[in-house]
Amino acid sequence: MTIKKRFLISYIGGIAIACLSLFSIICIVFYVTTGKIPTPATLYKSFTEQRSLSPEEELAYIKLRGIAKADPDQLLAPKEELKQTIHQFEQESLGVVVRKQENIAYYSQDLVEKSLIVHFPKFDANNIETRGTIDNAGRLYRYMKFDFYFSNQMPGSLLVLTKENNFLEFMTKWGVLIIVTILLVSVGGLLFLNHLLKKTIIQPLEQLGAGMSEISNGQLEAPMAKPVKQTAMEVKQLTDDFEKMREALIYSTEEQVKLENNRKELVASISHDLKTPITSIIGYVEGLLDGVAGSPEKRAKYLQTIHTKAISLNELIEELFLYSKLDAEAVPFHFERINIPAFLNHIIEEFKLQGNQVSLQLVNPQASDSYVSADRMQLNRVFINLIENSLKFKATDRPLLIQLEVSEKMEMVEIRVSDNGQGISAEQLPFVFDHFYRGEEARPTNTGGSGLGLAIVKQIIEMHDGQVAIESRLHHGTTITILLKKA
16 A cells, blocks of 8 residues: 555545544543433433523513513503513513413414414423423423413413524534535645655655665666655655765775776786796896896896896785775774884984994974874884885985974874885885885886885785875975874
């Protein structure tokens, strides 16, 4: 069953249950208070009996009752004064009826005698029930009755009547029209609610379903149709969530394409970088096998070259393995609070002990209280890579100078690694953090670089929620800036 039909049934059921509940309550209350089964007639009579008299009704009843008590015979042949009194009452929409035994002695001209005889209430000398409702020719009248005896002891009755021309007569004349109108209004209300439901819930859900069908067919370009202003809040939220999902799918698809392209580039780069040293090793080995190296010195040179190429190949494989693990987030990081100036001083001392022809300086050693949260081993790899990168690309006309500077900016610690090496051209600068990038000079390998050093640096710093940037001028040197959060 559709949502539309379910809502329609719930509307109708709610109205029916409310009406039945209200009717049941009225019936129970009426039965408990009167002891009678409620019908329209009994309900109406009970209502009229309980209703208080109007001032005109009460005045007429008291005055005529007093005459019936004092001089009842006067009611049969009223004098001029009594006639005027009765006429005045009749002008106030009251009816007067006098009965002697079973005959109607007097009745107002708007009343029907035959109907009065048939429906006249029973004589009650004790006047216990003095109020009620009487039917006169199809019209209901509310009456006040007083029973008495004439001078000759004949039973007599006095009725003061008021025509019920408000509720029941109105319902009698217009009841069918009212019921039809109520039904039409109810049906119209249901149709309006159904239209509103369709416009604010059903149609947006149908549009959402159509959009989801397009997404399932791989058509992600078309955005979800925006729901109208009156749309239910839940449907709007659902549409927004699906729109976010569509955007996420587009982003995921684009990232997948990028990853696939990167994978292809990586495979091509690995193939190239592995093939070059392997080809050299094979060539030198074949030379040895063919006896090209006839002297011991030449054989030693061939073996030394093979050894160097094998070491380079091993380093390339190790860096490639590390890069892959970092890219897959498979390297565990153990963070600790590290004093950056002391950490950099330790790295400088290590390089000095290795006897490298480089001048390493910590520019501001007084900044001894700068701490970051980092993995000591991985951060050490970052600065070793940067320093070795400077060594590989040092200038040939001057000694290499590398300066390390630590400063604090807001909630970050800034570490700058500057050298006076060859520098990088502006065209190459945007690509230096890409894997296997070593410039455009036919991808030279004489420097021993794998092209993964700066890519690994970037990955490690990003794993620390930090940032890395590079500035360089060709033949003037390079500066790497690293930002890490304070600890």
